[in-house]
Amino acid sequence: MPLCVVVGLSGGIAAYKCAYLVSALVRKGCDVHVLMTKNAHQFIGEVTFETLSGNAVLTDTFDRKGEYSVNHVSLAKKADVLIVAPATADLIAKAAHGIADDMLTTTLLAVRCPVIFAPAMNEAMLKDEATRHNLSLLKNRGYNVMDTGFGALACKDTGEGRMKEPDEIISFMDDVLAARRDMHNIRMLISAGPTREMIDPVRFLSNRSSGKMGYAIAQAAVKRGADVTLVSGPVALNPPDGARVINVISASSMYEQMLGLSAEADIIVMTAAVSDYRPKEYSELKIKKGENTVLELVRTDDILTTLGRRKKDGQLLVGFAAETNDCDANAQSKLREKNLDIVALNDVSRQGEGFESDYNNIKLFFRGGRKTDLGSAEKQELSRGIVDILYKQYTAGKAL
Numbered sequence: 001m002p003l004c005v006v007v008g009l010s011g012g013i014a015a016y017k018c019a020y021l022v023s024a025l026v027r028k029g030c031d032v033h034v035l036m037t038k039n040a041h042q043f044i045g046e047v048t049f050e051t052l053s054g055n056a057v058l059t060d061t062f063d064r065k066g067e068y069s070v071n072h073v074s075l076a077k078k079a080d081v082l083i084v085a086p087a088t089a090d091l092i093a094k095a096a097h098g099i100a101d102d103m104l105t106t107t108l109l110a111v112r113c114p115v116i117f118a119p120a121m122n123e124a125m126l127k128d129e130a131t132r133h134n135l136s137l138l139k140n141r142g143y144n145v146m147d148t149g150f151g152a153l154a155c156k157d158t159g160e161g162r163m164k165e166p167d168e169i170i171s172f173m174d175d176v177l178a179a180r181r182d183m184h185n186i187r188m189l190i191s192a193g194p195t196r197e198m199i200d201p202v203r204f205l206s207n208r209s210s211g212k213m214g215y216a217i218a219q220a221a222v223k224r225g226a227d228v229t230l231v232s233g234p235v236a237l238n239p240p241d242g243a244r245v246i247n248v249i250s251a252s253s254m255y256e257q258m259l260g261l262s263a264e265a266d267i268i269v270m271t272a273a274v275s276d277y278r279p280k281e282y283s284e285l286k287i288k289k290g291e292n293t294v295l296e297l298v299r300t301d302d303i304l305t306t307l308g309r310r311k312k313d314g315q316l317l318v319g320f321a322a323e324t325n326d327c328d329a330n331a332q333s334k335l336r337e338k339n340l341d342i343v344a345l346n347d348v349s350r351q352g353e354g355f356e357s358d359y360n361n362i363k364l365f366f367r368g369g370r371k372t373d374l375g376s377a378e379k380q381e382l383s384r385g386i387v388d389i390l391y392k393q394y395t396a397g398k399a400l
Contacts, residue, residue, distance in 0.1 A: 011039025181225030193233030308339030
């Protein structure tokens with residue numbers, strides 16, 4: 001999945017430089033989305049950015065371009081980084097004080113990804129006490145504020161206030177994102193998707209797992225710099241960029257791969273919905289219809305239980321519990337019985353969540369009794385929260 005970069009333009013003459021910025025980001029392989037304030041349109045047209053980015057440019061919070069969604073929320077969830085360039089004194093003041101009166105400022109309040117401001121204004125405005133106070137507020141809240149360049153300004157003055165050049169902004173972005181790759185030395189082993197237990201050449205036993213949750217966790221971990229191996233059952237998903245993917249079909253093949261790789265893993269996350277049973281006998285020929293056909297089943301090997309027994313010191317073992325009733329009790333029982341450090345409960349009885357959906361609900365139960373409810377959200381958003389918690393838990397040395 002390419003890096004999703006949102007570029008927000010406010011109304012300054014430096015907006016013309018952002019055509020190169022967007023073009024360079026696209027050449028870098030990024031998925032670029034452009035937001036423009038109404039004043040930005042006075043300096044450059046949106047057709048330029050739509051042509052360069054391949055995505056619709058959004059200005060109005062109630063814009064209905066593209067598929068229907070609450071655009072400032074959906075784009076905020078999707079973004080890996082938001083760059084405000086040029087960031088005028090007006091835009092900086094709005095951002096510092098939480099004003100949300102257009103698409104850009106509304107999205108700024110909704111994002112949870114890194115935000116970069118590239119200021120551009122007259123030197124007197126930059127050095128004004130109000131602007132300096134607003135920039136200080138943004139920095140104190142964790143926003144990334146670039147310095148300005150020195151040189152000729154649009155007002156014919158010479159001094160500070162020039163927006164940094166596009167290549168400098170991209171380099172700054174790379175440094176910001178690199179600092180967030182805090183899982184660089186952590187090896188994660190993740191399972192995802194269903195398994196299939198063949199009955200005959202045309203039939204099999206399986207379940208409704210789409211693999212979306214496991215794939216989202218793998219992608220989130222890769223973006224944090226983790227060394228990710230994903231053992232995947234049969235799914236209709238593109239492999240996560242940067243992850244090593246091992247495709248399997250049956251529970252026995254997933255068992256073999258997970259157990260063979262587990263010793264080298266620091267964090268193991270078992271999201272796969274593994275078939276609990278398989279046919280006792282496989283028919284080489286298609287079974288014909290019969291009045292009283294009986295299919296005898298036997299248990300498959302329990303991967304998570306075996307991993308729990310073999311867990312090494314310092315290793316974090318995480319299981320998933322898809323439940324329809326007595327959810328909390330069943331999840332906590334799984335946590336104890338399988339020797340897990342964390343179990344992630346999702347109630348699959350909820351309409352529109354869980355299996356085959358882009359949405360899920362997650363409640364985490366920890367060894368020791370602590371619990372965290374991440375609520376209902378898109379699986380991509382939940383995955384980022386899960387990975388963040390796993391990282392903190394692992395680095396704190398709380399895995400037993």
